[in-house]
Amino acid sequence: MAAMTREETEALIQEVLEVYPEKAKNDRAKHLAVNDQSLEKANKCITSNRKSLPGVMTIRGCAYAGSKGVVWGPIKDMIHISHGPVGCGQYSRAGRRNYYVGTTGVNTFGTMNFTSDFQEKDIVFGGDKKLAKLIDEIEVLFPLNKGISIQSECPIGLIGDDIEAVAKVKKKEHGKTIVPVRCEGFRGVSQSLGHHIANDAIRDWVLENRDGDESFPTTPYDVAVIGDYNIGGDAWSSRTLLEEMGLRVVAQWSGDGTIAEIEKTPKVKLNLIHCYRSMNYIARHMEEKYSIPWIEYNFFGPTKIAESLRRIASHFDETIQAGAERVIERYKIEYEAVIAKYKPRLQGKRVMLYVGGLRPRHVIGAYEDLGMEVVGTGYEFAHNDDYDRTIKEMGNATLLYDDVTGYEFEEFVKKVQPDLVGSGIKEKYIFQKMGVPFRQMHSWDYSGPYHGYDGFAIFARDMDMTINNPCWKNFKAPWKTEAASDAVKAVA
Amino acid sequence: MPSVMLRKREDGKLLFYVAKKDLEETIESMEFDTPDKWGGEVVLGDGSRYYFEPTSPPPKIPTTLQAKRL
Numbered sequence: 001m002a003a004m005t006r007e008e009t010e011a012l013i014q015e016v017l018e019v020y021p022e023k024a025k026n027d028r029a030k031h032l033a034v035n036d037q038s039l040e041k042a043n044k045c046i047t048s049n050r051k052s053l054p055g056v057m058t059i060r061g062c063a064y065a066g067s068k069g070v071v072w073g074p075i076k077d078m079i080h081i082s083h084g085p086v087g088c089g090q091y092s093r094a095g096r097r098n099y100y101v102g103t104t105g106v107n108t109f110g111t112m113n114f115t116s117d118f119q120e121k122d123i124v125f126g127g128d129k130k131l132a133k134l135i136d137e138i139e140v141l142f143p144l145n146k147g148i149s150i151q152s153e154c155p156i157g158l159i160g161d162d163i164e165a166v167a168k169v170k171k172k173e174h175g176k177t178i179v180p181v182r183c184e185g186f187r188g189v190s191q192s193l194g195h196h197i198a199n200d201a202i203r204d205w206v207l208e209n210r211d212g213d214e215s216f217p218t219t220p221y222d223v224a225v226i227g228d229y230n231i232g233g234d235a236w237s238s239r240t241l242l243e244e245m246g247l248r249v250v251a252q253w254s255g256d257g258t259i260a261e262i263e264k265t266p267k268v269k270l271n272l273i274h275c276y277r278s279m280n281y282i283a284r285h286m287e288e289k290y291s292i293p294w295i296e297y298n299f300f301g302p303t304k305i306a307e308s309l310r311r312i313a314s315h316f317d318e319t320i321q322a323g324a325e326r327v328i329e330r331y332k333i334e335y336e337a338v339i340a341k342y343k344p345r346l347q348g349k350r351v352m353l354y355v356g357g358l359r360p361r362h363v364i365g366a367y368e369d370l371g372m373e374v375v376g377t378g379y380e381f382a383h384n385d386d387y388d389r390t391i392k393e394m395g396n397a398t399l400l401y402d403d404v405t406g407y408e409f410e411e412f413v414k415k416v417q418p419d420l421v422g423s424g425i426k427e428k429y430i431f432q433k434m435g436v437p438f439r440q441m442h443s444w445d446y447s448g449p450y451h452g453y454d455g456f457a458i459f460a461r462d463m464d465m466t467i468n469n470p471c472w473k474n475f476k477a478p479w480k481t482e483a484a485s486d487a488v489k490a491v492a
Numbered sequence: 493m494p495s496v497m498l499r500k501r502e503d504g505k506l507l508f509y510v511a512k513k514d515l516e517e518t519i520e521s522m523e524f525d526t527p528d529k530w531g532g533e534v535v536l537g538d539g540s541r542y543y544f545e546p547t548s549p550p551p552k553i554p555t556t557l558q559a560k561r562l
Contacts, residue, residue, distance in 0.1 A: 041538060049514055196511070281511065284497055288554045383514040 003375070004416070006397040009034045013399075016411045024053055031402040035394045042387030048402045049383045051189045057406030059354070059426055060380050064088055066194020067183035068151035070278055071202075074098035074229050074254040075262070076108040077146040078177075079138055082115040083131060083163065084153025088185070089115040097443045099233050100256040107144040114138065123155055128166050135170045135178065147177035147259045149201075157184035177259060179205040190381035190403075192277065192357065199281035202262065207282070209263045221247045221316060222268040226283060226294070227275030227358075230255020232448020237455045238274070238299045244330075245309060245323035247316070253279060266290045270315050272297050274451075277357030277386055299451040300359075300459070301366030302335040331453040339369060342460040345468055347371035349419035352412065354378045354404055354427070355441045361390040363422070363441070366450070366459055375416055378404050410434075420467050435475045437466045494561070496542070499554040506553070508536055525550075533562065 004012070013032045017025050030047040039045055052058035061069070064082075069092050072080050082089025094111035102108025116134050118127055135148060148170075150163050163180040171178040181201045183194045210216070223242065228235040235255040242249050250268050251261035265271070271283050271294035283294035293315065297308035306328045313324035349372045353360050360377040367374055377394060378401035379386060390400070399412060406427075413421055413436060421431045422441040431438045439445050439462065447462050449455040497509040498519075506519040517540075523532025530550035533543050541562040551557065 043538070284499070284509070284554070287499060288497065288556060291554075385514060385516045388516070 003373075003395075004397060006034055009397050009399055012412070012415050015415075016408050019407070024056070027053055028056075028405070028408070031404075032408070033400045035391060035396060035398045035400050037391060037394075037396050039391055040388075041384075042391055043384050045391075046387050046400055046402055048379070048387055049189060049192065049381065050403075052403055053405075058403055059406070059424060060189070060403060061191040061194075062185035063183045063187040063191060063194035063197060064151060064153055064185040065092065066191030066196075066278070066381075067181050067198035067201075068092070068194075069096060070191065070229065071195055071198035071254060072149050072151060072181065074100070074110060075149075075257050075259060076100040076102055076110045077144075077258045077260075078149055079109050079112075079114050079142060079145045079147075080149045080151055081131070081134060081138075082113065082153060083127070083150050084116065084118050084155050086115050086117045088153045089113045089151075095443070096229065097231050097446070097448070098255050099230050099236075105142070109142065109145065118153075118155060123159055126159060126161055127156070128161050128163070131161075131163060131166050132170060135166070135174070139174055139176075145176070147179070147206075149179040149181055151181050152184045154185045157182065157186065177206060177209065192381040192383065195278035196281050199279065199285075202282055203285050206259065206262055207266060207286075211266065216264055216267055218267050218269075219248055220269060221320065222250045223247050223270045223272055223312075224251040224253065224261075224265045224268045225249055226251075226253040226265075226271050226273050227279035228252065228255050228451070229275070232444045232446075232450070234299075234449040234451040234455065237449040237452035240454075241299070241305070241309065241327055241452050242272075242312070245313065245327045246320050247312075247323075253282075266292070268292060270295070270312070272312060274299065275358045276389075277382060298362050298365065299455070300363045301369040301456055302331075302339075302453065303369050304362075304365035305453060305456075335453050335456055338457045338460050342464050343371045345464050346460075348373070349467055350375045350416075351420045351422060352376040352399075352416060352418040353441065354380070354401070354409060354421075354423040356380050357382050357386060359441055361386070361393045363450075364393045366456060367463075369456070370460055370463065372420075372463070375399065375418055376401065376412060378402055406430075420463065435472060437469065437472060439463065439466050493558050495556050496559045497554065497556050498551075508534070508542070508559075534559075 017029055033046040068080055090113050093113040100108055100110050104111055116130050122130055167178040167180040179201050183197045187193050235252050239249050251265045271292050273283050273294050273296045276296050286292045298304040309324040313321040351367055351372055351374045357379055360379050364374045376399035420437045422439045424442045425440050428438050428440050444450055450459045494510045499507050501507050508519050509516045517536040517538055519534050520537055521535045524530055524546050528548050529546055531544035531546035535541050542559040543562050544559050
């Protein structure tokens with residue numbers, strides 16, 4: 001199917017909106033747009049970060065998911081208590097594949113679930129005593145933990161428990177960092193507020209722990225990788241590139257990260273932000289308080305990697321700049337071989353994306369390196385500033401959808417007929433049953449890493465494996481295919 | 493009175509950021525921008541206007557300041 005014109009895309013949006021009642025239609029119309037590269041600001045064409053309409057199938061998560069699942073969860077040597085009923089922690093446990101090194105249950109706790117398992121009596125009489133007891137038990141059972149964070153679930157805010165008081169008392173008693181996080185799920189419109197709350201909690205309870213302590217030896221080449229959650233090993237394949245070009249990665253936020261690294265981050269020279277949406281708050285804070293500049297970078301696909309490496313290097317002296325060129329040169333043979341192998345198989349294939357807050361724009365470059373085209377993209381929980389950054393990345397007259405509903409997404413895919421859909425697990429099986437190849441782009445469909453040059457090879461292989469899978473040809477029963485009907489005619 | 497984070501963009505322009513409003517705009521013009529007086533009325537890229545209490549000497553950027561919406 002040829003690329004759609006602006007009019008066709010607009011007509012498609014109108015057609016999809018047709019089924020809604022008047023009020024819902026008006027509301028949803030603001031969240032769907034046709035991309036126009038000439039615009040400087042996204043707020044002219046799309047509205048984002050608004051409450052989802054009741055009654056539609058939204059794909060968003062909650063503030064607890066943003067704080068515990070995204071920002072705090074991957075910090076491996078801390079214990080993150082899911083404070084409240086048991087389900088929130090249990091059903092989100094270890095689902096994000098934030099890889100880490102360590103012995104789980106001894107000195108690292110990433111894939112474990114700690115919960116206060118609220119019962120009726122805790123709701124009625126309050127759960128502070130239980131929380132205090134829980135922290136004491138953790139100290140006995142897991143003495144090698146380096147800190148505890150208390151991730152509030154909805155009831156904590158509703159019954160008005162004072163987790164800050166408990167945290168302060170226990171912090172004194174045990175001499176460890178104990179962080180109360182007010183990330184009750186009902187706050188905000190999506191997980192995005194959870195990221196912000198988590199960032200603020202780090203700012204208030206962790207970041208200044210080593211202020212005035214100069215015992216950590218620094219170098220002029222210290223950087224921190226912020227907003228890389230090491231999904232399938234992403235942060236590792238990014239870190240090697242940075243180290244190869246001569247930088248010293250002091251901290252990883254927060255994939256495979258530790259609390260010590262986070263406390264040392266104010267000593268670095270430059271903060272590198274991968275996931276802008278979830279971590280820009282803390283980067284802005286550090287810029288203000290510790291005058292550490294920050295830049296956004298993108299490690300998906302060789303074009304963007306080279307661009308990012310050069311931009312990172314431009315903040316340092318010639319040795320690093322030469323290092324960046326050396327790294328790009330060194331991996332050239334590797335990534336050119338990947339492109340030579342997969343580009344002929346993937347050339348011209350069209351992709352629709354719908355992911356969280358960063359990848360809908362970050363992976364576009366990687367697809368383009370493989371000769372593919374992104375014809376539609378959208379975010380679950382992005383804000384205006386994310387769409388500002390998206391407009392330039394996307395082609396003209398492509399579809400943009402914010403907080404797309406289940407119905408809209410299905411209809412768009414039916415009409416646009418992409419060769420690949422990249423979205424979350426909840427969408428996967430719908431599209432696969434419709435016969436559309438699908439990759440789960442939240443945690444790389446149990447694959448990865450996708451960051452860096454090493455990740456690009458895996459990314460290309462995965463896309464090829466999915467799109468060119470022979471199963472898609474066998475979707476129709478043999479007697480219903482055109483070849484069969486010809487044969488039947490011939491016999492008749 | 494939103495609290496505004498001010499930072500310098502790579503091209504030297506001031507960025508005006510209000511987290512609570514998702515507002516990230518460049519400052520197009522500022523009433524007083526001299527070494528001994530800084531602030532007053534500012535006009536943003538989208539045309540909206542805010543007011544900073546004039547200060548002297550100018551604040552160290554990046555910083556967070558209170559602005560009044562006009």
